[in-house]
Amino acid sequence: MTHFTISSTSAEHGINLYTLRNAYGMRVVISDHGAALVSWWAPDRYGxxxxxxxxxxDIDRYIANxxxxxSIIGRWGNRIANGRFTVDGVDYQVDRNNGDNxxxxxxxxxxxxxxxVQPDPEGLRMxxxxxHGAAGFPGNVLASVLYxxxxxxxxxxxxxxxxxxxxxINMTSHxxxxxxxGADNIYDHILSIDADTYLQVDSKLIPERAAEVAGSAFDFRQPAPIGPRLSWPDEQLEIAGGFDHCYCLHREETNADESRRHAQKLRKVATVYDPGSGRQLTVSTTEIGLQFYSGNFLKDVPGRGAQSYAPHDGFCLEAQAYPNQINGPEREAVILRPGEVYRQTTVYRLSVRE
Structure with a gap:
C-alpha cells in the first residue's frame, strides 16, 4: 500500500513537497523541482x-542544486566526452559544463x-x-517518473x-x-556490487576501457567496507579522488533486435549495510550500468547541519547506461526514436538487519 499526501509548500518559489508514507511510518519526501528525493526517514535496529x-x-537551494x-537526471546522466555526439549522420554539440565534457x-x-504532478492512484507521478534544443539536444522529449x-x-x-x-536518453536518480x-561518514558501510568488470576512466573521468575488478579496490563481489578501499594504492582512485566509476552489470542474453536497455529484467545488483544502525539498502534495476560515487566532491557543500558536508559523507548508486555510451559501440541502445518508449525501473529498498 502507498499513501500519498502533500506535506508543505514553499511560497517564495512555489516549490511543492510531497510525502509518500507506508503503513509502518516510513516516509519519503519529494520535491517537484527536479523531481528530487529530499528526505527518506527510516528506523534503525532500535526503532x-x-x-x-x-x-x-533550505529547500530553495534545490533550485540550482x-x-x-x-534529483532526476536527464536528458543524459553522467558524462559525454567533449559534449559531442553524432546521430544519423548529424553532429551535435551540447553543453560542456564539466570541463570539456x-x-x-x-x-x-x-x-x-x-x-x-499528475494524478495517479499508485503513487507520485511527475x-x-x-x-528541442534544450542544452543542445535534438527533439522534444516528454519524460515521466512514477515514485x-x-x-x-x-x-x-x-x-x-x-x-x-x-x-x-539516459535518465537516473542522483x-x-x-x-x-549523517552521524558519521560512510567508511563503515559494507558494500557489495554484482559485477565482474568496471569502466576505467581517463583524467577527465571519461571511460577508456573495461577492466576486471578481481584483485583491485573495485572488487565488491563479496561485501567489503568502503573506507579501507578508499585508501588502497590505485591510480583510478587517485584520478577520481575516490570511487566515481561505472560497474558493468551482468546481462541476460538478448536477440539482436532486443538490444535496447529495457530488454534487461529487474534484478538485484547491489547491497549496502551499515553495521552501526543495522540499516541495509538494496538496489535493483533494469539498467546495464551502476555508477558508484563515494561523495568525493562534497567538501564545503552546505547541508542540513551547522557544518558543511565533507568528502565521503554520502554515496550514490546511480543505475544508468554507460558514461559516454552515445560515442561507443553500443550507441544505438541509448538513442530514443519517435514511436519508441524509453523505459527504466530502479528500486531502492531499505530494511533493518538485526
Missing part, C-alpha cells in the same frame, strides 16, 4: 528514525526544471517537457520518455545515501 539522504537545509542532491543534462538538465513506496520499504522509480526526433543518518 530510532533518521533521514538517510543527504540534502540542503549544484550537488544534484536527490557534458555532465548530467547541462543547463537544460531535468534537475533544474519544475516537474508537473512529468516534464524538454524542448511508489510499499510496505516492504521499497521505493520504486519507473521512468518513461518519448520523443519526436532521435535523441540520446540520491546521496548515508545509512547512519
Amino acid at each position: 530510532r528514525e533518521a533521514d538517510v539522504l543527504l540534502g540542503y537545509k 549544484p550537488a544534484y542532491f536527490g 557534458h555532465l548530467h543534462g547541462g543547463e537544460g538538465g531535468f534537475h533544474l526544471i519544475p516537474w508537473q 512529468t516534464l517537457v524538454s524542448p 511508489r513506496l510499499n510496505d516492504d520499504g521499497q521505493l520504486r522509480i519507473d521512468y518513461t520518455a518519448t520523443t519526436d526526433a532521435p535523441t540520446p 540520491g546521496y545515501f548515508n545509512l547512519n543518518g
Whole structure:
C-alpha cells in the first residue's frame, strides 16, 4: 500500500513537497523541482528514525542544486566526452559544463526544471517537457517518473520518455545515501556490487576501457567496507579522488533486435549495510550500468547541519547506461526514436538487519 499526501509548500518559489508514507511510518519526501528525493526517514535496529539522504537545509537551494542532491537526471546522466555526439549522420554539440565534457543534462538538465504532478492512484507521478534544443539536444522529449513506496520499504522509480526526433536518453536518480543518518561518514558501510568488470576512466573521468575488478579496490563481489578501499594504492582512485566509476552489470542474453536497455529484467545488483544502525539498502534495476560515487566532491557543500558536508559523507548508486555510451559501440541502445518508449525501473529498498 502507498499513501500519498502533500506535506508543505514553499511560497517564495512555489516549490511543492510531497510525502509518500507506508503503513509502518516510513516516509519519503519529494520535491517537484527536479523531481528530487529530499528526505527518506527510516528506523534503525532500535526503532530510532533518521533521514538517510543527504540534502540542503533550505529547500530553495534545490533550485540550482549544484550537488544534484536527490534529483532526476536527464536528458543524459553522467558524462559525454567533449559534449559531442553524432546521430544519423548529424553532429551535435551540447553543453560542456564539466570541463570539456557534458555532465548530467547541462543547463537544460531535468534537475533544474519544475516537474508537473499528475494524478495517479499508485503513487507520485511527475512529468516534464524538454524542448528541442534544450542544452543542445535534438527533439522534444516528454519524460515521466512514477515514485511508489510499499510496505516492504521499497521505493520504486519507473521512468518513461518519448520523443519526436532521435535523441540520446539516459535518465537516473542522483540520491546521496548515508545509512547512519549523517552521524558519521560512510567508511563503515559494507558494500557489495554484482559485477565482474568496471569502466576505467581517463583524467577527465571519461571511460577508456573495461577492466576486471578481481584483485583491485573495485572488487565488491563479496561485501567489503568502503573506507579501507578508499585508501588502497590505485591510480583510478587517485584520478577520481575516490570511487566515481561505472560497474558493468551482468546481462541476460538478448536477440539482436532486443538490444535496447529495457530488454534487461529487474534484478538485484547491489547491497549496502551499515553495521552501526543495522540499516541495509538494496538496489535493483533494469539498467546495464551502476555508477558508484563515494561523495568525493562534497567538501564545503552546505547541508542540513551547522557544518558543511565533507568528502565521503554520502554515496550514490546511480543505475544508468554507460558514461559516454552515445560515442561507443553500443550507441544505438541509448538513442530514443519517435514511436519508441524509453523505459527504466530502479528500486531502492531499505530494511533493518538485526
